[in-house]
Amino acid sequence: MDRIYLDYNATTPLHPQVLESMLPYMQGIYGNPSSIHRFGQEAKRGIEEAREKAARLISASPQEIVFTGGGTEADNLAIKGVAYLNREKGRHIITSSIEHYAVLNTCQHLEKEGFRVTYVPVDHFGRVDPEEVKRAITKETILITIMHSNNEVGTIQPVEEIGEIARAFGILFHTDAVQSIGKVPVDVNALGVDLLSMSAHKIYGPKGVGALFIRKGVKVEPLAHGGHHEMNRRAGTENVSGIVGLGKAAEMALSSLHEKQAAVRSLRDYFWERIEEGIPYVHLNGHPVKRLPNTLHVSFEFVGGEPLLINLDLSGIAASGGSACTSGALEASHVLVAMGIPEPVGQGSIRFSLGRETTPEAIDRAVEVLTEAVNRLRSMSPLFADRKRGYNG
Amino acid sequence: MKKVLVAMSGGVDSSVAACLLKEEAFDVIGATMRIWKEGEGDQNLYGCCGVADVEDARRVAQQLGIPFYVFNLEEEFEREVIQYFCEEYARGRTPNPCIVCNEKVKFGSLLRKARELGADYLSTGHYARIEFDETAKRYVLKKGMDRRKDQSYVLFSLSQEQLSHSLFPLGGYRKEEVRRMALQLGLRVHDKPESQEVCFIHDTSYHPFLQERLRGAIAPGPIIDRKGAVLGRHKGIPFYTIGQRRGLRLARGKPLYVIGIDREKNAVMVGEENEVYGETFFVESVNWISSERISSSIPAWVKIRYNHPGGEATLFPEAEGTVKAQFGSPHKAITPGQAAVFYDGEIVLGGGWIKEVVKNN
Numbered sequence: 001m002d003r004i005y006l007d008y009n010a011t012t013p014l015h016p017q018v019l020e021s022m023l024p025y026m027q028g029i030y031g032n033p034s035s036i037h038r039f040g041q042e043a044k045r046g047i048e049e050a051r052e053k054a055a056r057l058i059s060a061s062p063q064e065i066v067f068t069g070g071g072t073e074a075d076n077l078a079i080k081g082v083a084y085l086n087r088e089k090g091r092h093i094i095t096s097s098i099e100h101y102a103v104l105n106t107c108q109h110l111e112k113e114g115f116r117v118t119y120v121p122v123d124h125f126g127r128v129d130p131e132e133v134k135r136a137i138t139k140e141t142i143l144i145t146i147m148h149s150n151n152e153v154g155t156i157q158p159v160e161e162i163g164e165i166a167r168a169f170g171i172l173f174h175t176d177a178v179q180s181i182g183k184v185p186v187d188v189n190a191l192g193v194d195l196l197s198m199s200a201h202k203i204y205g206p207k208g209v210g211a212l213f214i215r216k217g218v219k220v221e222p223l224a225h226g227g228h229h230e231m232n233r234r235a236g237t238e239n240v241s242g243i244v245g246l247g248k249a250a251e252m253a254l255s256s257l258h259e260k261q262a263a264v265r266s267l268r269d270y271f272w273e274r275i276e277e278g279i280p281y282v283h284l285n286g287h288p289v290k291r292l293p294n295t296l297h298v299s300f301e302f303v304g305g306e307p308l309l310i311n312l313d314l315s316g317i318a319a320s321g322g323s324a325c326t327s328g329a330l331e332a333s334h335v336l337v338a339m340g341i342p343e344p345v346g347q348g349s350i351r352f353s354l355g356r357e358t359t360p361e362a363i364d365r366a367v368e369v370l371t372e373a374v375n376r377l378r379s380m381s382p383l384f385a386d387r388k389r390g391y392n393g
Numbered sequence: 394m395k396k397v398l399v400a401m402s403g404g405v406d407s408s409v410a411a412c413l414l415k416e417e418a419f420d421v422i423g424a425t426m427r428i429w430k431e432g433e434g435d436q437n438l439y440g441c442c443g444v445a446d447v448e449d450a451r452r453v454a455q456q457l458g459i460p461f462y463v464f465n466l467e468e469e470f471e472r473e474v475i476q477y478f479c480e481e482y483a484r485g486r487t488p489n490p491c492i493v494c495n496e497k498v499k500f501g502s503l504l505r506k507a508r509e510l511g512a513d514y515l516s517t518g519h520y521a522r523i524e525f526d527e528t529a530k531r532y533v534l535k536k537g538m539d540r541r542k543d544q545s546y547v548l549f550s551l552s553q554e555q556l557s558h559s560l561f562p563l564g565g566y567r568k569e570e571v572r573r574m575a576l577q578l579g580l581r582v583h584d585k586p587e588s589q590e591v592c593f594i595h596d597t598s599y600h601p602f603l604q605e606r607l608r609g610a611i612a613p614g615p616i617i618d619r620k621g622a623v624l625g626r627h628k629g630i631p632f633y634t635i636g637q638r639r640g641l642r643l644a645r646g647k648p649l650y651v652i653g654i655d656r657e658k659n660a661v662m663v664g665e666e667n668e669v670y671g672e673t674f675f676v677e678s679v680n681w682i683s684s685e686r687i688s689s690s691i692p693a694w695v696k697i698r699y700n701h702p703g704g705e706a707t708l709f710p711e712a713e714g715t716v717k718a719q720f721g722s723p724h725k726a727i728t729p730g731q732a733a734v735f736y737d738g739e740i741v742l743g744g745g746w747i748k749e750v751v752k753n754n
Binding site (some may be wrong): 313 | 506511
């Protein structure tokens, strides 16, 4: 059975050129980047080249990039790092109700440590209102953290406007851009952010490596203490090959971002058209325009999301119920709840996310399998039978 | 190719069941039911038959090369099994949650999920057999070939519809053979311990669980003898079962046993050992699984709890799905709330729930 991967927001395959760039650092170049000798110098060079490439992708300077063990660690370092260093100035943090768990649970952890957190709401499209952020600001506010785009429904947030507000009030601003990097242009200066998280494996790089942009002059309390790595901001011998892979992936993302994303967007829109014309009682979630070009989040009424996903998987179609990190949970997605999507509709939701290997044939096949699966499940649903008979209560 | 969903607990039996089906060229899907909130009971060693260690089950599925999914059936399990379990104890009866779980959750909710995935069957590692009787046009439930491991008792309440979509691949095997197969396959669970414990109770005793669940509904009361004389105090009727001797805290010359529970009076009745025995009892909500319901008395071999060897009895039809059962000789601790299952040789005729014992004096 040919398998079709439509879950690029969960992770992406390693690009062959990225793999190629990493291999020397897993074989011959094994020195410790902190060592004085040339073995170490070679490794160090790989890291610094990667730092330049990662910086270039977001229009930052290399000194502003700290490599981490992934997006989640970058979020933790940004949020806890700012909170711990500024706890004497104030103990209030503003975030949104639709953040990734890497941000949400970090904030909840800080609440247990005596910080106060405001979770601003979103509208029906999953968008934060910058005015809400502004209203939430108090004299105690030390950090605003709002994601660049939502990983489940793909809605892009008004980060620029929030950046202006943060700047006007002199409050540090972090954005989790893990899902946006490589899909839409991200420029730390245009956005006015002080901290920004990214991850390699969402952009055809390796897993287990990410980076945090920390604007020059901004200080964070390190989470891991040890040697003087990463300018004293993240101790531990560097994951050299992973960092090199991140750099290569960042370079490739920058070189052909626009053309690739235009192609993915038109495939994504074609996918939705086919679903809409072939399957009744479906809803598109997320913002119709301000949305990641590869993300298609759909609710199928009278269908359970879990059986639908498994049906798709058994037919070789890989998609997701929301964030990959919440699969297995029975609760409705906190993102859909925050968007005010009624639970019976929300629980039959699937996120399809497309990528560079997605073909029109794959979409056609996915539509075919999806239609069959939805029909099968609806044929077993008493609620659907009622609807067909015309009952509405 | 016929598609089957195997309920995998991570234990030896369901693992080998999945393997046998794969060898028989079924299209096999592995699944584990999660009956607890994530992280709460995943590492439970003591699964009765389908609820246990998600990670062990996942590992076995990986070894077999079959797709594997975890289904969250927390709500169904709470509603159908745990509530029943607590209510029965509150009524002074002794429940069997495994049977209810099989009927309502495993061969209920999980079977529905299997059908939603386009599977023709749900399979478990139970030691029992299903055959189709061409003349009667019925599915017949039979004992497992390994008589010591036979689990047909906990399956008596399944319907014809449920049986028609169920497969028990271990029905023809002995436990030792199953263990050997697990070892040969290199399944890391081959020597996993077995248990008949109640799968959702992690303590050695179910008392704290009931104490927590039933709170206000538990009240201490009198321990009385058959004539009504008060001999002591009990801690609440849910903590007593017929035939129980320990924990009565009665200083008497002869050992005393629980011989009855009177919910109306909130009393526990005790007597001497011979009074624990009974012969005649009523069985309600009878399911005639492999045969038509009876219209006149028939002989049968009757088991009154999971580990009971059974005894010869006569069954008399009563009104509305009730049967009167009469053993040929006295049996110990015929307990309301437990299931009575009727056999004709290796065939399960049917069974029901013990309602009350007829006192013989």
